[in-house]
Amino acid sequence: MKRVLILGIDGYIGYSLALYLLKQDYEVTGLDNFSRRALVSDVEGFSLTPILPISVREHYLRSFPNFIDSVFGVNLDDYYTLDSLLKLIKPDVIVHLAEQPSAPYSMKDVRASMDTQYRNVLGTLSLLWAMKKNCPEVHLVKIGTMGEYGTPNCDIPEGEIPNQCLEDRWDEMGAIVNHPCPMAGLPFPKSPNSFYHLSKVHDTNNIIFACKNWGLTSTDIMQGVVFGTKTDYSNNDEQELTRFDYDEYFGTAINRFCVQAIIEHPLTVYGKGSQTRGFLPLKDSIQCLQIAIENPPKAGEYKVLNQFENIYSINNLADIICAEASDYGLHVGIAHIPNPRKELEHHYYNPTHEKLFSLGYNPTIEIREEINLLIQSILPYKDRVIEEVIMPKTNWR
Amino acid sequence: MKRVLILGIDGYIGYSLALYLLKQDYEVTGLDNFSRRALVSDVEGFSLTPILPISVREHYLRSFPNFIDSVFGVNLDDYYTLDSLLKLIKPDVIVHLAEQPSAPYSMKDVRASMDTQYRNVLGTLSLLWAMKKNCPEVHLVKIGTMGEYGTPNCDIPEGEIPNQCLEDRWDEMGAIVNHPCPMAGLPFPKSPNSFYHLSKVHDTNNIIFACKNWGLTSTDIMQGVVFGTKTDYSNNDEQELTRFDYDEYFGTAINRFCVQAIIEHPLTVYGKGSQTRGFLPLKDSIQCLQIAIENPPKAGEYKVLNQFENIYSINNLADIICAEASDYGLHVGIAHIPNPRKELEHHYYNPTHEKLFSLGYNPTIEIREEINLLIQSILPYKDRVIEEVIMPKTNWR
Numbered sequence: 001m002k003r004v005l006i007l008g009i010d011g012y013i014g015y016s017l018a019l020y021l022l023k024q025d026y027e028v029t030g031l032d033n034f035s036r037r038a039l040v041s042d043v044e045g046f047s048l049t050p051i052l053p054i055s056v057r058e059h060y061l062r063s064f065p066n067f068i069d070s071v072f073g074v075n076l077d078d079y080y081t082l083d084s085l086l087k088l089i090k091p092d093v094i095v096h097l098a099e100q101p102s103a104p105y106s107m108k109d110v111r112a113s114m115d116t117q118y119r120n121v122l123g124t125l126s127l128l129w130a131m132k133k134n135c136p137e138v139h140l141v142k143i144g145t146m147g148e149y150g151t152p153n154c155d156i157p158e159g160e161i162p163n164q165c166l167e168d169r170w171d172e173m174g175a176i177v178n179h180p181c182p183m184a185g186l187p188f189p190k191s192p193n194s195f196y197h198l199s200k201v202h203d204t205n206n207i208i209f210a211c212k213n214w215g216l217t218s219t220d221i222m223q224g225v226v227f228g229t230k231t232d233y234s235n236n237d238e239q240e241l242t243r244f245d246y247d248e249y250f251g252t253a254i255n256r257f258c259v260q261a262i263i264e265h266p267l268t269v270y271g272k273g274s275q276t277r278g279f280l281p282l283k284d285s286i287q288c289l290q291i292a293i294e295n296p297p298k299a300g301e302y303k304v305l306n307q308f309e310n311i312y313s314i315n316n317l318a319d320i321i322c323a324e325a326s327d328y329g330l331h332v333g334i335a336h337i338p339n340p341r342k343e344l345e346h347h348y349y350n351p352t353h354e355k356l357f358s359l360g361y362n363p364t365i366e367i368r369e370e371i372n373l374l375i376q377s378i379l380p381y382k383d384r385v386i387e388e389v390i391m392p393k394t395n396w397r
Numbered sequence: 398m399k400r401v402l403i404l405g406i407d408g409y410i411g412y413s414l415a416l417y418l419l420k421q422d423y424e425v426t427g428l429d430n431f432s433r434r435a436l437v438s439d440v441e442g443f444s445l446t447p448i449l450p451i452s453v454r455e456h457y458l459r460s461f462p463n464f465i466d467s468v469f470g471v472n473l474d475d476y477y478t479l480d481s482l483l484k485l486i487k488p489d490v491i492v493h494l495a496e497q498p499s500a501p502y503s504m505k506d507v508r509a510s511m512d513t514q515y516r517n518v519l520g521t522l523s524l525l526w527a528m529k530k531n532c533p534e535v536h537l538v539k540i541g542t543m544g545e546y547g548t549p550n551c552d553i554p555e556g557e558i559p560n561q562c563l564e565d566r567w568d569e570m571g572a573i574v575n576h577p578c579p580m581a582g583l584p585f586p587k588s589p590n591s592f593y594h595l596s597k598v599h600d601t602n603n604i605i606f607a608c609k610n611w612g613l614t615s616t617d618i619m620q621g622v623v624f625g626t627k628t629d630y631s632n633n634d635e636q637e638l639t640r641f642d643y644d645e646y647f648g649t650a651i652n653r654f655c656v657q658a659i660i661e662h663p664l665t666v667y668g669k670g671s672q673t674r675g676f677l678p679l680k681d682s683i684q685c686l687q688i689a690i691e692n693p694p695k696a697g698e699y700k701v702l703n704q705f706e707n708i709y710s711i712n713n714l715a716d717i718i719c720a721e722a723s724d725y726g727l728h729v730g731i732a733h734i735p736n737p738r739k740e741l742e743h744h745y746y747n748p749t750h751e752k753l754f755s756l757g758y759n760p761t762i763e764i765r766e767e768i769n770l771l772i773q774s775i776l777p778y779k780d781r782v783i784e785e786v787i788m789p790k791t792n793w794r
Binding site: 077079110111113114117118121122125126129130152153154155161165170171172173174176181182183185186187188189190191192193194195198201202205206209212213214342396397 | 508515558583587598609
């Protein structure tokens with residue numbers, strides 16, 4: 001089986017992916033610098049799920065015979081360590097989840113903003129140089145975000161501007177033709193809306209160049225907003241719990257709402273709530289990552305996958321969460337609060353996401369059921385909720 | 398008159414711009430960390446023109462009554478210092494020339510590459526936060542590069558994707574229509590070809606966001622390759638000489654060729670030489686910067702100017718330089734050497750550059766005459782040429 005190096009193995013997606021792959025006989029090695037634990041603690045948050053100390057987690061990972069090794073405390077910008085590690089580890093695939101993942105955190109202040117772009121952009125740049133030197137043939141699976149695209153007033157393709165204009169065209173005789181777009185093949189222009197999203201766009205641009213100039217091979221995943229706690233291989237053992245953040249910085253919309261629901265706090269929708277985004281359950285995210293691992297682009301190719309199950313408006317989701325919470329006797333309302341972000345609240349949104357489906361992605365269609373299960377899975381931790389960290393204090397303007 | 402803060406006042410363009418503005422009664426303040434001197438010295442280069450030590454330069458600058466102050470040794474990533482300085486200086490315009498300006502340097506090794514993106518991207522990000530806090534109304538004139546666009550197989554607009562498709566379109570009755578492009582208004586996608594050019598694209602994206610989100614105002618200049626030593630206000634005093642680099646890293650094509658010409662070394666053209674780029678003399682660059690300073694966008698707007706006089710192929714320029722050198726009795730040949738860069742050697746290139754002309758840019762049409770004057774101006778320094786630093790040692794692949 002493939003030897004997978006997971007950068008960010010201690011994170012929300014990283015730990016879930018590690019267990020998922022270990023249970024399927026992949027050889028897994030992981031790196032982490034515990035930055036997620038440190039950053040969440042910095043903003044006075046705490047994972048809702050009681051996650052194990054790293055030494056205990058590591059012990060559990062080592063109980064799998066196909067877990068090769070973990071190296072902790074390494075920062076990606078430390079090129080020389082990375083260089084030695086890649087030489088030793090000899091991965092077939094590198095899954096890069098080792099970035100500062102929060103948009104609101106990147107807007108908090110100058111320090112957090114510079115820290116985000118430093119970690120993400122310089123860390124990935126160092127990784128690209130280390131791959132070029134040691135293993136240019138390795139497949140880099142990089143997690144980007146659908147937020148790189150922003151909300152442009154046109155359809156969003158997967159990566160490149162398509163060959164054909166997105167609208168009907170006629171020739172001079174009045175017959176409909178597939179009119180080529182003069183910009184076909186160029187990267188679709190991004191309109192990111194935070195310094196975090198920008199850091200991902202910078203990464204994307206650096207990776208495109210590394211593929212073109214050095215022949216590296218990469219799948220760049222534009223991922224929607226992930227929610228949930230479980231994957232298809234999760235059990236209920238405490239060793240298998242992944243972290244679950246719900247603070248204003250590291251808690252994404254659905255996760256944060258579900259935590260509000262279990263304490264019967266009104267769901268705090270930012271602004272009008274008609275903002276529309278792509279979402280997917282954690283188990284779909286992990287399924288898709290495996291599909292990406294198993295379907296590398298051809299050598300030297302840079303490939304984009306738009307990774308989400310479907311698009312929903314925030315109001316949509318809030319309504320679903322209220323309804324599902326009532327199954328557990330929870331009475332939850334909705335409160336619209338002033339939007340701390342500067343974003344369009346009414347907008348066109350039509351991103352493509354065909355490639356993963358064509359590679360076999362079997363999506364969770366029943367988002368209601370998934371949200372219901374999520375509420376059920378976090379209810380036991382109700383008493384651990386720190387209410388004060390949920391409300392937004394960072395104003396993006 | 399306007400109070401202009403020049404970031405990078407000790408550099409090639411920065412020092413020329415400072416003198417040009419001082420002679421026209423602008424109030425000028427400058428910052429520099431001497432990184433250009435240090436970097437050129439690191440690669441064992443040396444300015445062909447004997448530039449003054451910084452203390453003497455500063456003394457000369459202070460002889461102008463409208464020179465306000467200079468602060469040396471400040472790095473832009475030092476947000477807290479920048480913050481205090483902006484409070485004190487209260488500029489009307491900030492001209493940001495304080496970046497690592499060499500593409501080959503950024504491809505030299507991992508250290509130089511990370512250093513380039515750190516200085517340029519994190520430095521500019523820190524500046525944006527400091528402007529947001531202290532002077533969000535100030536006009537930021539930022540030097541980018543035409544190299545941000547790369548060489549796409551279509552026309553290059555100035556900044557945004559234009560409203561109309563770039564090609565003729567018909568309606569269903571066969572009449573020609575101005576067919577709107579569905580991506581109109583999005584930033585034209587960039588295809589940069591080095592980690593330096595990428596750093597400028599990252600900057601551009603961060604600046605666009607700072608304008609959109611915080612209401613900052615910026616002119617982002619996509620500048621062609623600059624050559625020459627003089628501006629319209631230059632005299633021949635040694636105090637007024639700007640630096641003139643010709644090493645493989647910091648010497649741009651025409652400057653490097655002219656230095657080869659004065660020592661009668663064959664002009665070393667990289668590859669086939671049909672690479673085509675936009676060029677402009679230093680005096681035009683400075684003229685255009687003044688036009689940018691005098692024509693700010695409206696508050697909160699991000700405006701792109703494509704800044705070059707005309708486009709030339711490298712072979713074109715090499716031929717002109719050989720011919721003009723012969724006026725001085727110099728016998729110069731042309732040697733095609735393997736291209737150390739990975740770039741298209743035959744390509745379409747048609748960038749727009751209308752906006753500066755419409756604002757009054759009066760270009761140097763006679764590039765031959767300009768090159769002739771350049772050769773004349775550097776001939777006295779012939780004995781200072783260090784031949785070994787000219788030939789490329791960095792292979793971009």
